[in-house]
Amino acid sequence: MRKKAYLGIDIGSISTKGVVIDGENRFLAESYLWTEGDPTGASKRVLQQLKEQFDGEAYHIVASGTTGSARRLVGAMLGAQVVKNEITAHAVGTTALHPDVRTILEIGGQDSKIICVENGVAVDYAMNTLCAAGTGAFLSSQAHRLGVEVEQFGEIALSARKAAPVAARCTVFAESDLVHKLQVGYPKEEIIAGLCKAVAGNYLNNVAKGKKIVAPVVFQGGVSKNAGVVKMFEEELHMPVLVDEKGHLMGAFGIAILARESHKESEFSFDVADMEFRTREITCGKCANHCEIICVYREKELIDAWGNRCDRGAVR
Amino acid sequence: MEKIKIDDKKTLAFPRFHHYNYGIRYIVEQGLEQRYLMLPEATKETIELGSKYSPDYACAPFKHTLGSLIEALNAGADVLIEIGGLCRLDYYGALQKEILRELGYRFEFVNLAEYMGGRKKEWLKLAKRLNPKVNMAKLLTGVYDGVKMAEYMDEIEEIYFRSAAFEAEKGSFRRICRQFVLEMQTAESRGEIKEGYQKAKQALESLELRRPRYPVRIGVVGEYFTAMDAHSNQNLQEKLVRLGASVERYLNVTNCHFRAGEAALRPRIREYVQYNMGATTTWTVYAALSYAKRGFDGIVHVKSFGCTPEMDAVPILQNISRDFHIPVLYLSYDTQNSDTGLDTRLEAFYDMLERKKKVLR
Numbered sequence: 001m002r003k004k005a006y007l008g009i010d011i012g013s014i015s016t017k018g019v020v021i022d023g024e025n026r027f028l029a030e031s032y033l034w035t036e037g038d039p040t041g042a043s044k045r046v047l048q049q050l051k052e053q054f055d056g057e058a059y060h061i062v063a064s065g066t067t068g069s070a071r072r073l074v075g076a077m078l079g080a081q082v083v084k085n086e087i088t089a090h091a092v093g094t095t096a097l098h099p100d101v102r103t104i105l106e107i108g109g110q111d112s113k114i115i116c117v118e119n120g121v122a123v124d125y126a127m128n129t130l131c132a133a134g135t136g137a138f139l140s141s142q143a144h145r146l147g148v149e150v151e152q153f154g155e156i157a158l159s160a161r162k163a164a165p166v167a168a169r170c171t172v173f174a175e176s177d178l179v180h181k182l183q184v185g186y187p188k189e190e191i192i193a194g195l196c197k198a199v200a201g202n203y204l205n206n207v208a209k210g211k212k213i214v215a216p217v218v219f220q221g222g223v224s225k226n227a228g229v230v231k232m233f234e235e236e237l238h239m240p241v242l243v244d245e246k247g248h249l250m251g252a253f254g255i256a257i258l259a260r261e262s263h264k265e266s267e268f269s270f271d272v273a274d275m276e277f278r279t280r281e282i283t284c285g286k287c288a289n290h291c292e293i294i295c296v297y298r299e300k301e302l303i304d305a306w307g308n309r310c311d312r313g314a315v316r
Numbered sequence: 317m318e319k320i321k322i323d324d325k326k327t328l329a330f331p332r333f334h335h336y337n338y339g340i341r342y343i344v345e346q347g348l349e350q351r352y353l354m355l356p357e358a359t360k361e362t363i364e365l366g367s368k369y370s371p372d373y374a375c376a377p378f379k380h381t382l383g384s385l386i387e388a389l390n391a392g393a394d395v396l397i398e399i400g401g402l403c404r405l406d407y408y409g410a411l412q413k414e415i416l417r418e419l420g421y422r423f424e425f426v427n428l429a430e431y432m433g434g435r436k437k438e439w440l441k442l443a444k445r446l447n448p449k450v451n452m453a454k455l456l457t458g459v460y461d462g463v464k465m466a467e468y469m470d471e472i473e474e475i476y477f478r479s480a481a482f483e484a485e486k487g488s489f490r491r492i493c494r495q496f497v498l499e500m501q502t503a504e505s506r507g508e509i510k511e512g513y514q515k516a517k518q519a520l521e522s523l524e525l526r527r528p529r530y531p532v533r534i535g536v537v538g539e540y541f542t543a544m545d546a547h548s549n550q551n552l553q554e555k556l557v558r559l560g561a562s563v564e565r566y567l568n569v570t571n572c573h574f575r576a577g578e579a580a581l582r583p584r585i586r587e588y589v590q591y592n593m594g595a596t597t598t599w600t601v602y603a604a605l606s607y608a609k610r611g612f613d614g615i616v617h618v619k620s621f622g623c624t625p626e627m628d629a630v631p632i633l634q635n636i637s638r639d640f641h642i643p644v645l646y647l648s649y650d651t652q653n654s655d656t657g658l659d660t661r662l663e664a665f666y667d668m669l670e671r672k673k674k675v676l677r
Contacts, residue, residue, distance in 0.1 A: 069656075087664035088671075121675040122668045124643040127661060210634035288359035309655075 005059040007268060008256025009046060009078070010086065010249075011039045011070035014109030014136060015222060017252040018046035020054055020061065025096055025257065029053035030249055039070035040077060040277050047273040054270075061268040065089075065259035067251050069110075076296045076304035077277050081264040086251050091115050091122040093254025094218055097244065102214040105233070105241070107203060107223035109136040114208045126207055134202035136222045138171050142178060142195055146188060150226075157193040157228025164194035174198055196228035200236055215239045220247035275299055284313035326424075326446065328395045329353040329388035331381035332362075334545045335473070336569055338500045339466035340397075346504065347458020348447050353393045355384060358547045362387060367651050369415050376620035376649050377541035378408050380548055385412060389421045395446065400429025401540065403595040403625050461506045463574065468513040470570040472496055475520050477553050477563040482531065484524035492519045530677065532669045535607030536565040537600045537633075538618030539626045542649050543567050549618055549649060550658055556616075559666040564612075566603035567596060588632050595625035601632050608640035613669040615642060621650040643668070 005028055010017040012035060020029040031049035035042045065082035066075040067089040075083035086108075094104050095117060104115040112135055116124040128135070136150075143150040157163075164186045167177045174195075181191055217239060223229055224243045233241045246253070277298055284291045293307040293315060305315035328348075330340050332355055344352040358380070366383025385396050396416070398409035409427035416423065426446070431438055443450050472493060480489040499512035534556055542548045544567060556563045578592060581602045589601055604615050617633055619626035630646065637644045645665045647658070 084667070085660045085664045087660070088667040091668070119675065121672050123641070123672055124637075125664060125668060126646070127664075210631070210637075212638070288361040290360060 002058060002060045004062045004265075005054075006256045006260045007050070007061050007064035007078075008089075008252040008254070008259060009043055009064070009066050009068075009074060010089065010251035010255060011035060011043060011066065011068040011074050012086075012109055012251075013069055015248070016042035016046050016068075017249050018043075018050050019249050019252045019256055020050055020059075021253065021256045021260075022059065023260070025253075027246070027249075027253075028055070028059060030246075030252075032248055035070075039073055040279075043070075043074045043077065044273045047270055051270045051273065062265040063259040063262065064268050065255035065262075067255040072304075072306060073279065073294070073296060077298070078268070078272055079266070080259070081266070082255060082259045082262050084255060084258055087113060087115065087125055087127065088122075089251045089254035089258065090220070091117070091125070091254065092257050093250040093252075094220065094244075095120045095122075096253070096257055097246070097250075098216070098218055098242075101216050101218050103211075103217045105203070105208075105217060105219045105224075106221040107135060107199070107219075107229070108221040111135060112203055112207050112221070114203075114211055114213075116211055116214075124211065126209075126211060128207050134171075134199040134206075138174075139195065139199065139223065139226070142175070145178070146182075146192065148188070148192070153192055153196065154225070154227030154229070156189045157196045157226075158231060160187070160189040160193035162190060162193070163197040163232075164190040166191070166194040166198040174202075193228060196226065197232045199223065199229050200232035204233075204236055213237055213239075216242060218242050218244060218247070220244065220250050222248065224248075281307075282315075284308060286312040325349075325351045326394045327351045327353050327392060328397060328446070329355070329385070329391075329393035330397045331384035331388075332358050332545075332547070333381075333541070334547075335469050335497070336466055338469065338497070339462045342465055342503070342509075343458050343462035345458075347455045347462065348443065348450060349454065350447050353388055353391055355387055355391070358384065363651050369419065371411075373622065374408075375404075375622055376548060376651060377405065377539075377545075378412075379651060380541070380545070381408070382412050382415065385416060386419075386421075389416065389423060393423065395424040395426060397426045397428065400427070400432045401595070403623075405541075405595075457506070461509060464506070465500055465503070465509050467570045467574065468509065469497075469500060470568045472513065472516050472520070473568075474564070475517070477557060477565070479520075479523075479525055479527075479562065481557045481560050481562060482525045482527045484526050488523050489520065492516055492523075530673055532561045532614075532666060532673065533607075533612045534561045534563050534614045534616060534666075534669070535603060535612050536563060536616050536618060537567060537603045537607075538596075538616075538647075539600075539620055539623045540567065540572070540596045542620045542623075543618040544569075548620075549647075550655055552616065552618065552647070552658070552662075555659065555662050556666065559663065560670075561666055564607070566606070567599050572596065572599060588635060593625060593628050595623075597625050597629045600626065600629045601636075604633055604636050604644075608636050608642045612642065613673060614665060615644045616665070617644055617646045619648055621648045 005020050005022050008019050016035045018031045029050040031046045064078050064080045066080045067084055067086045071083050099120050101117050106113045111128055113127040115122050140150045164181050167173045219241045224247050230241055280295045282293045291308045291313050295305045296303050328344050328350055341352040344350050362383035365386050366379035370379045400406040406429045409429050413425045476489055476493050483489050496516035503509045553563045578598045581598050585601050585605055633644050
């Protein structure tokens with residue numbers, strides 16, 4: 001008999017992640033690629049990659065879950081059992097792999113969060129509210145300005161003798177500070193080290209404000225791949241900061257666990273990767289709110305719709 | 317354009333403010349015996365109108381109320397009423413009057429900030445100004461009954477948010493509350509107000525509940541206008557109820573104006589606060605502390621972006637959060653119109669509280 005497996009997909013603003021796990025949290029397949037502004041397309045490509053690694057003879061997928069900012073759309077597409085926010089998914093995934101973790105730092109493409117853990121369960125969290133300063137998107141745009149690949153940032157930052165001071169409070173200020181430092185002739189690596197320091201400092205002063213950071217600390221999200229930021233965190237916190245090699249998959253891993261825990265099962269088939277999905281927005285005209293209603297079609301059949309604030313705009 | 321007058325009554329209007337417009341209408345119609353302009357529910361256009369003519373750095377309540385006032389003028393109001401408060405809200409009336417005049421509207425403006433803390437004689441003069449033929453006995457009964465209506469509405473709302481998440485029959489709480497609001501809209505006497513209230517209260521209390529053994533309980537605290545006004549906080553409490561939480565909010569008109577005052581509450585929070593920090597911070601801290609002591613699972617702090625008094629309350633809430641091990645979710649509102657960010661944060665907050673409860677039991 002084939003053993004049960006569970007699928008989890010995390011569709012973020014920048015990257016899309018997918019995993020398949022078995023009943024004992026072992027990874028059977030994994031995938032990581034850029035979203036490129038096309039969540040359905042990226043999810044399909046993730047599914048293709050997972051399908052190639054997945055052993056269909058020994059396992060069959062009985063439940064699936066989606067998380068990340070396009071969770072609702074892709075959830076409708078897959079017919080997912082669980083559609084949950086990324087904060088819950090990250091907490092569940094990380095505590096499953098590191099049961100003793102006390103603090104989870106996360107910096108993603110467009111948001112950053114901190115999760116405090118006690119006895120293996122999240123007890124407090126915070127998320128950046130108004131400004132995207134110090135997130136992955138900020139680092140990418142600055143890398144572009146400096147003419148460096150963002151992937152090399154960590155390496156370059158570590159080679160710097162010292163970090164140039166860059167204002168960390170706000171993206172706009174940081175940027176004008178950076179231009180100024182460039183014009184007066186600071187070496188590039190010192191500026192990059194300064195940026196990494198600014199990201200860590202901004203995070204600790206904003207998102208983590210008022211939260212007690214206790215070791216062991218796990219750092220994840222795309223920015224955790226940047227060794228420069230990791231080093232700055234360790235310097236500021238005076239404690240080791242652990243970066244898991246599977247850190248970028250934690251959201252997908254967590255939502256796969258949640259799908260298993262939901263005990264709702266129905267056979268999942270990779271065929272959805274070949275189907276055609278289309279979304280359409282309609283503006284509801286029944287009052288001045290003009291709600292934007294998103295309708296999802298699978299092969300011309302309406303499968304889900306949302307976005308209406310009241311029943312007058314209900315499509316189905 | 318000159319308005320066509322059917323009678324010599326004036327049409328009064330007040331900015332939308334949660335469910336309190338019904339009480340105000342009652343006072344105007346039954347007490348002052350003038351006409352009241354009841355605005356329909358606010359839409360996206362209200363805040364767009366408000367923001368367009370507001371200084372950029374004014375807080376969201378300024379924009380919401382200005383939008384309401386413009387809509388009221390367009391709907392034919394003659395007299396606008398704006399309230400004062402304990403923060404910069406006290407200057408809002410004066411500023412809004414100027415903005416509206418510059419837009420070319422003609423109207424009479426009553427800025428209650430000029431009367432608050434004033435003597436009774438001044439208030440009576442105001443009543444005479446609004447209706448020269450005012451009947452004093454009728455006015456006093458009207459004010460008393462209108463206030464009573466607001467208190468009853470606060471009480472029914474409290475019951476709703478405490479228990480609606482656990483209703484056995486879906487929609488039963490909502491149905492009773494809708495009927496209650498309808499009766500408050502049509503009430504013309506103290507008897508009718510009281511009857512409607514008693515009927516609703518009895519009906520709500522006799523509803524069957526499926527209460528879990530350990531329900532997630534969340535307390536809402538924060539800035540006066542944004543915390544109370546459901547449209548401004550994007551139906552925060554209703555969203556929490558739909559997630560399955562029992563929700564309480566101490567901050568309402570009843571508790572702020574007709575119950576223990578600031579000076580009475582402050583001694584009860586003296587471990588955290590020694591002096592009055594202005595606006596509603598004492599209520600915020602008092603409510604947060606009592607939720608923490610009563611074993612609530614979480615607190616949501618609501619404020620409009622840039623609200624200084626509530627910003628000052630944040631470090632104190634952090635102390636309470638640390639001392640009592642109670643997480644606090646901080647929300648800042650401006651004029652955003654997408655719910656997605658809020659939904660994500662609330663869902664994550666609720667999930668965390670629920671999982672924590674399960675594991676720690």
